[in-house]
Amino acid sequence: MSNNIVENLRKEIEAFKIQTEVEKVGKVLEVFDGIAKVSGLSDVKSSEIVTFSNGVGGVALNLEEDAVGVIILGSFDKIKEGEEVRATGRILEISVSDSILGRAVNAIGAPIDGKGAIKAGKSYPIEKVAPGVVTRQGVDQPVATGIKAIDAIIPIGRGQRELIIGDRQTGKTAIAIDAILNQKGQNMICVYVSIGQKDSKLRKLQARLEDSGAMAYTVIVSAGASEPAAMSYIAPYSGVAIAEYFMDQGKDVLIIYDDLSKHAVAYREISLLLRRPPGREAYPGDVFYLHSRLLERACRRNAKYGGGSITALPIIETQTGDISAYIPTNVISITDGQIFLETDLFYKGIRPAVNVGSSVSRVGSSAQIKAMKKVAGTLKLDLAQFRELEAFAQFGSDLDDSTKRQLERGKRSVEVLKQLQYAPVKMEHQVVTFYALTKGFMDDVPVEKIKEFEGGLIEYTERHAKVFYKEIAESKMWTDKGEEQLKKAIAEFKSSFMK
């Protein structure tokens, strides 16, 4: 046995070729707060990896006249002044292979889930120019999030960038997680990038994904709150590099950045330490480019260039609902729409607390399936009118019949859009529910019984309106035959429910 080991080692040593080349070596001038100033390294490129004597890596970020500003990717307490720093000639990259699926890695691709090493694969650069115009295609395939309020009113398409924005504790992450859970069997790979989050929150989330079997198609990239700002800064780029690896295989990928506010804060920290001039809210001048170059990498590629897509759901946390702050306005303008979550709605019990009026999807409607478009087409307008009437109705008691009807319908619409966490709803079930709602089948069901009605209706119609379900599954739209059957089934269920 030991002879074998010795023999193998001997062979390996014999096969090892040492090539001595001229290296560019600099010296550490100063180290502070995760940043090192290095002299020498005259030919170093921006974003090039450098290595310190103790093996810790760094990225050259500031190329100055007589020094290089390096962000240290790891522990910096053992780096000493005067220590040697070697340029590698390589731009920061991450090793990706199919075996990364189901794993949790840090910002530089090293596993953090204790499940052993990940098989090395292709190297993907962390910074890359977004795909050009000729390689792209319009968004026309839906991403089913399983959240009724989103799928019906603010639909998301594959390749879209939809911002989830709201105050703390309004259910932003919950929407993202529900969207991941609903991707089971939808031919979608998910990448969840956690930036500056507590490790306990990440662990809980990972456990939830594991319990639901969602880790099989998910990768978690994490830069925790205890890690240096440099890790938070590169984590989203590493995440999108992983997403690009799968997109290059023609697969569809959903990537969630949770959250980009913390990413901007990490970048601000690094920039200020590197003595870059501060601008508005002390963010550096290129904070817009920081997010635009990241989110531009989300795209849908046309068949000629291998197909595949990256759908991005960035998350932004606002302070007391202020969406006109610097970072929120930046990301709103970059993305193709936003899902706006409100604290007031959340505490009123309307969960997910989506403010339908302020939320918008600029490109998603072309990706919505025909059946959903038909049943939910007027829902946004109806809800907006309901909110207006609701405020108006508080002042007067005498309302005409049509206004009363609109108010009652509105209350039921709000009730239907409420949904429990971790309970995504299938697209065909959503279609049935909205069909019953918009065709007035729910108008005389008491508001407090709507949820019960909805649950029973799904169960009943699944058994008694099979043609309708089959048509939705196959052609994404019903025919007269299917509709008749559904109408009949709803009427039957309703009469037994109301008894």
Next chain:
Amino acid sequence: MTKISPKIMAEAIYNATKGKSGSNLELALKRSVKVLENKRMIGNSKNVLSALQEIIDKKEGIVRMKATTAHKMETTERKKLENEIKEKYKAQNVESLFFEKPELLGGIRVEVGDEVWDATYKNKLRKLEKFLIRET
């Protein structure tokens, strides 16, 4: 006002003193020190001096080499090395410093500016160590 870097200051001092000798040179140097004081760069004079050294070296074709070996190098070996460096960097003159460090075990490490050619046994062993513990 933009910050004056040691490199720019050194360039200015070089131009002010170029071609001067005797009392003229002394006067120019005194004035340079005064300027350094006015610009509050006295604390940075070490960097200015090294930048000045670099400029002079570049203008006069001098290359500074540092060679470190485990054992003392023979004079013929030193001459050979200097000639190699002279040719590689197309230098007029090579100013060399030779050091001995037994912990390098063998081989040679040559430094010119920020370029390092490390062919010591210690470095080779480090590379072998890295190769053997790499992730496969």
